[in-house]
Amino acid sequence: xxxxxxxxxxxxxxxxxxxxxxxxxxxxxxxxxxxxxxxxxxxxxxxxxxxxxxxxxxxxxxxxxxxxxxxxxxxxxxxxxxxxxxxxxxxxxxxxxxxxxxxxxxxxxxxxxxxxxxxxxxxxxxxxxxxxxxxxxxxxxxxxxxxxxxxxxxxxxxxxxxxxxxxxxxxxxxxxxxxxxxxxxxxxxxxxxxxxx
Amino acid sequence: xxxxxxxxxxxxxxxxxxxxxxxxxxxxxxxxxxxxxxxxxxxxxxxxxxxxxxxxxxxxxxxxxxxxxxxxxxxxxxxxxxxxxxxxxxxxxxxxxxxxxxxxxxxxxxxxxxxxxxxxxxxxxxxxxxxxxxxxxxxxxxxxxxxxxxxxxxxxxxxxxxxxxxxxxxxxxxxxxxxxxxxxxxxxxxxxxxxxxxxxxxxxxxxxxxxxxxxxxxxxxxxxxxxxxxxxxxxxxxxxxxxxxxxxxxxxxxxxxxxxxxxxxxxxxxxxxxxxxxxxxxxxxxxxxxxxxxxxxxxxxxxxxxxxxxxxxxxxxxxxxxxxxxxxxxxxxxxxxxxxxxxxxxxxxxxxxxxxxxxxxxxxxxxxxxxxxxxxxxxxxxxxxxxxxxxxxxx
Numbered sequence: 001x002x003x004x005x006x007x008x009x010x011x012x013x014x015x016x017x018x019x020x021x022x023x024x025x026x027x028x029x030x031x032x033x034x035x036x037x038x039x040x041x042x043x044x045x046x047x048x049x050x051x052x053x054x055x056x057x058x059x060x061x062x063x064x065x066x067x068x069x070x071x072x073x074x075x076x077x078x079x080x081x082x083x084x085x086x087x088x089x090x091x092x093x094x095x096x097x098x099x100x101x102x103x104x105x106x107x108x109x110x111x112x113x114x115x116x117x118x119x120x121x122x123x124x125x126x127x128x129x130x131x132x133x134x135x136x137x138x139x140x141x142x143x144x145x146x147x148x149x150x151x152x153x154x155x156x157x158x159x160x161x162x163x164x165x166x167x168x169x170x171x172x173x174x175x176x177x178x179x180x181x182x183x184x185x186x187x188x189x190x191x192x193x194x195x196x197x
Numbered sequence: 198x199x200x201x202x203x204x205x206x207x208x209x210x211x212x213x214x215x216x217x218x219x220x221x222x223x224x225x226x227x228x229x230x231x232x233x234x235x236x237x238x239x240x241x242x243x244x245x246x247x248x249x250x251x252x253x254x255x256x257x258x259x260x261x262x263x264x265x266x267x268x269x270x271x272x273x274x275x276x277x278x279x280x281x282x283x284x285x286x287x288x289x290x291x292x293x294x295x296x297x298x299x300x301x302x303x304x305x306x307x308x309x310x311x312x313x314x315x316x317x318x319x320x321x322x323x324x325x326x327x328x329x330x331x332x333x334x335x336x337x338x339x340x341x342x343x344x345x346x347x348x349x350x351x352x353x354x355x356x357x358x359x360x361x362x363x364x365x366x367x368x369x370x371x372x373x374x375x376x377x378x379x380x381x382x383x384x385x386x387x388x389x390x391x392x393x394x395x396x397x398x399x400x401x402x403x404x405x406x407x408x409x410x411x412x413x414x415x416x417x418x419x420x421x422x423x424x425x426x427x428x429x430x431x432x433x434x435x436x437x438x439x440x441x442x443x444x445x446x447x448x449x450x451x452x453x454x455x456x457x458x459x460x461x462x463x464x465x466x467x468x469x470x471x472x473x474x475x476x477x478x479x480x481x482x483x484x485x486x487x488x489x490x491x492x493x494x495x496x497x498x499x500x501x502x503x504x505x506x507x508x509x510x511x512x513x514x515x516x517x518x519x520x521x522x523x524x525x526x527x528x529x530x531x532x533x534x535x536x537x538x539x540x541x542x543x544x545x546x547x548x549x550x551x552x553x554x555x556x557x558x559x560x561x562x563x564x565x566x567x568x569x570x571x572x573x574x575x576x577x578x579x580x581x582x583x584x585x586x587x588x589x590x591x592x
Binding site for chain 1: 317320324325326327420421422424425465467507510511514515519564567568571
């Protein structure tokens, strides 16, 4: 058996309307870069990042989904296995915020009951085009008892923090935090690729 | 070089005939694709997608008719409703129909629905093939009908600006408070500046084509990804060496796109996902075929739970168009369409792509394999895969 390269594996999911910046947030977090020229995600996309938290190496497997309604049958099948879900809206587009409750219902319907959630108001660098006041994001998050952050993938505001907080929340309730992860197959893990796996 | 000249000559021979030998043309196109020179590619696609008949003496007439028909679509779907909206805007007093009319027959309801769709198309077209500057550039042939009518018609561009504004107003009303909103029009992200009036970027033309298609095909409307399918067709036609073709790139692309969609539209319809023709069963077919051809690889993917939904969904819906970069992939695309049996050839092609990744897939872990199937362009030799896929299609 190859040498273990991580202690825990967390599966995260990014959801929200199309164009709110899910892919950009993920790219900022995984590659620490910003790209304005992302094509639309079709179906589902995937990235891996290993982080350290509480002395543990945690491998985050992050699924990025397509926003349009048509893809929901495909994407909701990923809700079940996710341990954390990021729900993203765009602060410059009120419609994407109005849909938050719809996305929350989706989570209730398809995800595990104990899934950790987080609401992100993205594009907070574009304050001159803001349509959703911070207070409204705060209010809906509080109403559902979900942590909330405003982020900017472009200006690199709160992106790392968002992912780390979500991972921390999952870690906090991982049973037997010190014990070996069960059912995680690290098979022929390539130990040389330190960064991405 | 001599080989290439020879190839061009082969195209010339086939295309020179009064009645084109379709079978010979398909064979010629399948593996090495169509060369761009002398409009061969744009002509071949028009023939292969069944937009023009094999009898060449019909072309001129047919093309003229179709292009006129397209003008009519613009008139009916964009200009007339655009005039209506404009006149409603200025009308005062007795309004029979108004934005808050709850009547399901209210034209406003349809308008709002359309606006939603248009905004989605707009988002996707702005980010179409971002690595290529082409789509951001101005076209030499903007839509004359609309240019001449801008003062009295609400164009798609204005409509997009308009509905972004409307949503701000709504947000104020609902809360009953007024935000400290900057009341200037929301300009779109700096990266994709809209060109001055009278000019149109290529992506705006693509947007119009998709909007017309969605309006004419309400059962399918617009689904993300259609932009990626239309993109290469429009790019090919709008960069044709022959100006006589370039000028009508918009109308020609519309009809070729419609033809292509007629063969694959079921993949885009959610309610058909699990039916015999939907994408669900298509993905099952892919797995079955793989199981037959290479059981160990199939088993490996099963064990890893590397489901076809993770990658083949995109391969199939987009006809592999997101997997290979423009303009390189143009030589091939839509190569298999040439066989006139898109759905089947596509299945075969997808299976062979996996087979050609076999070596890596068998030794990789789940994340590495995911990366591989999602970004495979550099890992496979498309030419070779096509050759093999063709063998199987025939046998």
